[in-house]
Amino acid sequence: MSEAEDKKLGMDRQITRRDFLNGVAVGTGGAVASSALPSFALRALAEPAAAQDQPGYYPPALTGLRGSHAGSFEAAHSERDGKFPAKAARANDTKEIYDLVIVGGGISGLAAAHFWRAKDANARVLILDNHDDFGGHAKRNEFRAGGRMLLSNGGTWAIESPFPYSKVARGLMDELGIQPAALEAKCYRRKVYKHLSNGVFFDKQTFGTDRLVAPAPGGRRGGGGSLEEWKAFLEKAPLSAEARQDILRLETEAADYFPGLTSDQKKDKLSRISYKDFLLKIVKVHKDAIPCYQTRTHGLFGVGIDAVPALDCWVLQQPGFRGLKLEPGPHPRMGYTPRGFAAPKEPYEFHYPDGNATIARMLVRKMIPGAAPGHDAEDIVTSKFDYSQLDKQDSPVRIRLSSIVVGVKHAGRAAQAKQVDVTYVRDGQLASVHGKNVVLACWNMMIPYLCPELPEKQKEALHYGVKVPLVYTSVAIRNWGVFEKLGVHSIACPGMYHHEMNLDLCVDIGGYESPKTADQPILVRMERTPCLPGLPERDQHRAGRGDLLSTPFETFERSIRDQFARVLGGDGFDPARDIEAITVNRWPHGYSYEYNYLFDPEWPPGESPCELSRRRFGRIAIANADAGAAAYTDSAMDQAWRAVEELHSA
Numbered sequence: 001m002s003e004a005e006d007k008k009l010g011m012d013r014q015i016t017r018r019d020f021l022n023g024v025a026v027g028t029g030g031a032v033a034s035s036a037l038p039s040f041a042l043r044a045l046a047e048p049a050a051a052q053d054q055p056g057y058y059p060p061a062l063t064g065l066r067g068s069h070a071g072s073f074e075a076a077h078s079e080r081d082g083k084f085p086a087k088a089a090r091a092n093d094t095k096e097i098y099d100l101v102i103v104g105g106g107i108s109g110l111a112a113a114h115f116w117r118a119k120d121a122n123a124r125v126l127i128l129d130n131h132d133d134f135g136g137h138a139k140r141n142e143f144r145a146g147g148r149m150l151l152s153n154g155g156t157w158a159i160e161s162p163f164p165y166s167k168v169a170r171g172l173m174d175e176l177g178i179q180p181a182a183l184e185a186k187c188y189r190r191k192v193y194k195h196l197s198n199g200v201f202f203d204k205q206t207f208g209t210d211r212l213v214a215p216a217p218g219g220r221r222g223g224g225g226s227l228e229e230w231k232a233f234l235e236k237a238p239l240s241a242e243a244r245q246d247i248l249r250l251e252t253e254a255a256d257y258f259p260g261l262t263s264d265q266k267k268d269k270l271s272r273i274s275y276k277d278f279l280l281k282i283v284k285v286h287k288d289a290i291p292c293y294q295t296r297t298h299g300l301f302g303v304g305i306d307a308v309p310a311l312d313c314w315v316l317q318q319p320g321f322r323g324l325k326l327e328p329g330p331h332p333r334m335g336y337t338p339r340g341f342a343a344p345k346e347p348y349e350f351h352y353p354d355g356n357a358t359i360a361r362m363l364v365r366k367m368i369p370g371a372a373p374g375h376d377a378e379d380i381v382t383s384k385f386d387y388s389q390l391d392k393q394d395s396p397v398r399i400r401l402s403s404i405v406v407g408v409k410h411a412g413r414a415a416q417a418k419q420v421d422v423t424y425v426r427d428g429q430l431a432s433v434h435g436k437n438v439v440l441a442c443w444n445m446m447i448p449y450l451c452p453e454l455p456e457k458q459k460e461a462l463h464y465g466v467k468v469p470l471v472y473t474s475v476a477i478r479n480w481g482v483f484e485k486l487g488v489h490s491i492a493c494p495g496m497y498h499h500e501m502n503l504d505l506c507v508d509i510g511g512y513e514s515p516k517t518a519d520q521p522i523l524v525r526m527e528r529t530p531c532l533p534g535l536p537e538r539d540q541h542r543a544g545r546g547d548l549l550s551t552p553f554e555t556f557e558r559s560i561r562d563q564f565a566r567v568l569g570g571d572g573f574d575p576a577r578d579i580e581a582i583t584v585n586r587w588p589h590g591y592s593y594e595y596n597y598l599f600d601p602e603w604p605p606g607e608s609p610c611e612l613s614r615r616r617f618g619r620i621a622i623a624n625a626d627a628g629a630a631a632y633t634d635s636a637m638d639q640a641w642r643a644v645e646e647l648h649s650a
């Protein structure tokens with residue numbers, strides 16, 4: 001883009017987008033140095049004060065590139081590439097000994113600390129995490145716009161899961177006082193967008209012209225809509241006559257494409273072809289119709305319909321299955337999420353304004369009461385945390401941020417060792433601590449590098465899954481008059497950089513009030529899932545991860561501004577004037593990998609990679625949602641519980 005075009009979009013505007021905290025780059029000292037380096041290098045030994053202990057340290061308020069932010073991963077990548085400087089000899093031994101050291105301060109790591117302390121109230125626990133904030137994927141983004149606080153989820157969106165929460169996970173929620181059904185009834189303000197609908201933006205590169213068409217029939221991710229609604233929508237859509245005709249047939253007619261087969265036989269057949277192939281080869285829709293559906297599965301799977309089984313799309317209420325008269329219920333060849341959705345569902349879902357960051361914050365406040373004021377599951381939302389309380393010497397639970405663990409090794413043979421030595425990098429320096437036990441609540445694929453002493457078969461299993469890359473972007477805008485004018489609150493953009501843009505959900509809770517009138521500032525939530533259609537799912541995730549790690553914030557910002565200009569600009573939105581802040585939460589290692597039977601084998605019970613990979617090894621147990629191959633908060637809790645039980649009963 002030319003300089004003039006950049007200017008028009010507002011690329012030169014002073015908005016809150018860079019990683020600055022009270023005017024000082026976050027991670028005072030070493031973190032700044034390491035984030036500025038293309039790769040990792042150790043610094044000379046010194047004793048700098050930790051950034052998290054500095055006055056004003058408050059990472060939720062940072063904007064710009066968040067999620068896997070600069071400084072949080074370089075040492076780990078260097079370790080992966082075998083380029084890490086020799087460890088043991090250089091580590092500064094802190095001589096700290098804990099009953100439990102936990103690697104990873106996401107919900108699994110925090111829950112493991114909680115479960116451990118519930119068994120041993122005198123235990124001393126240290127949690128190490130590579131990010132500048134706790135919570136892992138459950139991260140909070142805080143904005144100030146128009147003199148008010150706006151909150152959004154940097155990652156984990158809501159308390160919801162395809163399967164009912166287990167007794168353990170539900171028990172933990174009860175202990176924290178989180179009652180999702182009651183909160184939903186009390187705090188959701190659905191009426192605010194009642195008069196607005198969904199829309200679809202057809203972009204020039206994919207559909208030949210830029211055009212927003214609204215209302216779009218059916219739900220946000222497809223499914224539903226009457227014949228009349230579809231006719232009206234398709235009339236305005238810039239699609240070929242064949243595509244329109246076939247979409248109308250697909251969406252409104254009910255044909256049995258497999259006459260003579262039983263429901264089970266049909267399900268089996270559908271589990272062996274992608275939804276894209278089902279549409280093209282079975283339903284025989286014109287190829288021009290495919291781009292309208294390609295990204296429908298991005299939000300849940302991180303790949304498009306070329307890599308998602310048709311059977312899974314049936315559960316997700318995509319069109320084309322009505323005439324097949326499939327019996328309700330799950331099938332063994334469905335992925336984890338669709339299998340759960342096909343079974344009777346939990347009656348609740350609740351989205352805190354900062355997503356499940358609230359659960360992480362509740363856990364931290366419970367274990368370190370001095371870190372935040374308040375006492376219930378509502379006041380927590382506006383509670384300001386004092387990060388300097390997280391790693392106090394006299395606290396039984398300590399959370400040490402910006403600390404990338406690079407080595408976890410038994411002191412002696414695993415079967416006889418009395419402790420495990422844990423080496424980490426912080427502020428460019430190596431340090432070690434010691435745990436009588438260790439829970440690895442970090443990502444599976446990293447564990448073999450941290451812990452080379454694990455059996456080869458286990459390391460191979462740990463490497464199997466490829467986490468799903470995702471981007472959750474929040475854009476603060478001055479007001480949402482343009483959405484009101486267009487009559488939409490949610491816009492699918494199947495061909496664009498971010499495939500969705502939605503007004504943030506309206507939730508009032510504790511002292512927090514969401515914007516309710518169109519003259520107020522609001523957050524627009526956008527999602528991007530980089531992938532490479534045509535490849536097997538895991539290869540698509542690898543490609544997407546590479547894309548995310550090599551994309552600078554400037555590229556994200558330009559694409560965001562361009563998308564706002566093209567989707568809303570014709571109706572009075574000026575990105576240079578109306579965008580107040582941007583936060584891009586990039587997650588190159590996002591959702592835990594869930595098995596996809598288009599590409600993965602059907603392992604016998606006990607033999608799937610997640611089961612082989614989570615075996616306890618001496619005093620080291622493995623938690624994290626990856627250990628359950630299920631990308632949900634309850635999985636993170638369940639795996640924490642199992643890991644803690646395994647160590648306690650060893």
Ligand SMILES: Cc1cc2nc3c(=O)[nH]c(=O)nc-3n(C[C@H](O)[C@H](O)[C@H](O)COP(=O)(O)OP(=O)(O)OC[C@H]3O[C@@H](n4cnc5c(N)ncnc54)[C@H](O)[C@@H]3O)c2cc1C
Binds near residue numbers: 109155159441
């Ligand atoms: C964008 C997004 C949206 C989601 N939405 C939902 C949702 O709506 N509902 C839901 O239930 N689930 C959702 N999930 C899934 C859910 O967030 C996760 O399953 C859950 O939070 C995982 O928790 P965890 O503690 O197992 O892992 P994580 O949250 O990933 O935490 C692990 C932590 O360990 C750290 N770590 C890794 N390696 C090291 C190392 N070497 N040293 C130190 N630390 C290390 C990681 O950086 C991370 O901070 C979502 C996930 C993503 C990415």
